[in-house]
Amino acid sequence: MTSPETIDDNVGRICNMITYALEAAVPKSRDPTHLKALPSRIANLLKTKNRVRKNWQHFRYPEDKRLFNELQRLVHIEIEKWTQSTWDDKLSKMTVNDNSIWKLTKWFNSSRSYSVPTLRNNDTVATGDQEKAEMLSNHFLSVHTDALARGNASFVFKPSASQSEVFDEVIRPKLNHFFKGNDSLVFSYGTSNSGKSITMQGTRDQPGIIPRVVHVIYQSIHGHTDTELKLKPYKSCQATIFNERERKELLDEKSAIFESLHSSLTESHDTSLSGISRNMPL
Known part of the structure; x- marks a missing residue:
């Protein structure tokens, strides 16, 4: 390098090599095309x-x-x-x-094959699609056999079943059983947004279980109600007579109770029992 121009050329060449090496070493990241800004x-x-x-x-x-x-x-x-x-x-x-x-058509027609890797269960190896499917099926059957997760369904209704059909098949027999003096319990159970509220409450046109139960209860007492009010107010005066010794023992006992309550109050005595005085007999 005998001249300043040669030095500048070599320095520029070295800088270009460093820049190229940096770009080649660091992979370029692009934003996924399927992720778009939400409104x-x-x-x-x-x-x-x-x-x-x-x-x-x-x-x-x-x-x-x-x-x-x-x-x-x-x-x-x-x-x-x-x-x-x-x-x-x-x-x-x-x-x-x-x-x-045409790009969209090509994207739809492009083959996308997602193959399940080779599966192994104990000493058995599944390589083909049919073998993999059978192995997965047997595995799911073996792990989902908990007796606590099983149950017996007495009734299974289609999505088109009406409120009256569900009530007549399930609830009305339990309601008649209840009218005979027996205990009966009805509750809804299920995941969120599975239709529990609409089944219990219903709508104005299709009442649910609760409105129908109330309607049947009022129908059952029809003809058994009195047209005249036969209930009269009942007054009672209950008093206990204490002699002087018993009265003194009672007052001493209550005074001890109020003393224990008084000792737990704050120094400012800002806590009180409303409507009760210290010497008031209970």
Whole structure:
């Protein structure tokens, strides 16, 4: 290197080599194309849902749980609507000129094969699809045999079953059993948003179990009610006569009780028993 120009060229060459090595060593990260910015209303719903969920996890208030379930359902609906509208907008903007419609068609027609890896259970190895399916089936049958998780269903209703059908088949026999002087219990059990409230309360057109039970109870007493009021007020005066010794023992006992209460008060005596005096006999 006999001149300043040669030194500058070599320095520039070294800098280029370092830059190239840095770019080659650090992989470039691209934002996923399937993750798009959510609208502000959905983002705010997600923040509110997460805040309510945190309150439910900390304080366990039933109101927070109900609000969290409602927000979760609302977020799911809003995301579905937004996804569908985004897809419709994408389809409406596709044209043949920019090859966008052909790219989408190629993406749909591309083969995507997701193969389950080789499975092993004890000394048995499954390599084929049929063998893997049978091994998974046998495994699920073996692990889901807990007797506590099983139950017997006396009635199974289709989704099209009406409220009256459920009431006549299940509740009315128990109600008649109850009218005969026997105990009877009816309660709803299930996951959130599974239809427990609509089954118990119903609607104005299709009353649920509770309104129908009340209606049957009032029907059962028809003809057994009195048209005239035969109940009269009952007055009673109950008194106990104490002699002087018994009265003194009673007052001493109550005084000891008030003394124990008085000793637990604060120095300012800002706590009192409303309506009770110290020498008042109980």
